[in-house]
Amino acid sequence: MNLRIPHDAWVIVCDARKAMFLRNEGSPDEPRFAVEQVKEAPANPPSAQQGTERPGRLQNAVAPTSATDATDWHELAEKEFARDTAAALKLAGQSGRPRGIVLVAPPRILAVLRQRLDAQSRSRILAEVDKDLTKYPLHEIARILSGA
Template sequence: MDLRIPHDAWVIVCDARKAIFLRNEGSPTQPKLAVEQVKEASANPLSVQQGTDRPGRIQNALAPTSATEETDWHDMAGKQFARDTAAALKLAHQSGHPKGLVLVAPPRILAVLRQHLNEPSRFRILAEVDKDLTKHPIHEIERLLSST
């Protein structure tokens, strides 16, 4: 991927549990990403500890009883973390930063971020990369985003 990230643009690398806010201190062709902030989701206990109810049942008048889907507590927590990340981006925009945004996240998290970003933040999006790079070191993220 040959992505040109302008000087002082932000790269947000996140998944359902961690968000890394990076700022490009380098040039568009030679990015030098510096960590501005790291946010991590609070501990998320096992599903068994979060919900003890059995799945609900629906009694149909003309058909047999059917079950409803169980609540996926981890999915809900991941979506809430993505909403919190979008809120943090909104605050960053209000304080005069960033010049541009590059969002790097798995597709499901990108969708939630897109949905919850405000208009000014959406207009600053330069690119979206649908990959999970949160476990990569910063120099590897730089290489993956700028390699040709």
């Protein structure tokens, strides 16, 4: 990647179920991340346990009745978690804590985060990385982002 992450900048590594707020305690050349906060999504049971109703029907004026799509409860939960992550980042930004922010998330989650971030948080973004690194240890995340 070859990112130069400034000292005290935050790296937000998240997916649909977990968000890690990391702070660079090292230098831009040799990042060393410390965990500031970890957020995890609540349990998301199988769809059969969440909504057992059949999909709705639409009565069209000139065509036969058609079915609507079934609600994807898991997708809704993912978007809600991304919104909560953006809200936590906004709250941290109000205290003036992160000097810069690097967002690391899969493309779908990154898109929801972009939509939900306020202008102040958006102005602090240094880079966006469309990868899922939540299962990697901190030293591996630092190595991948810095390109070392």
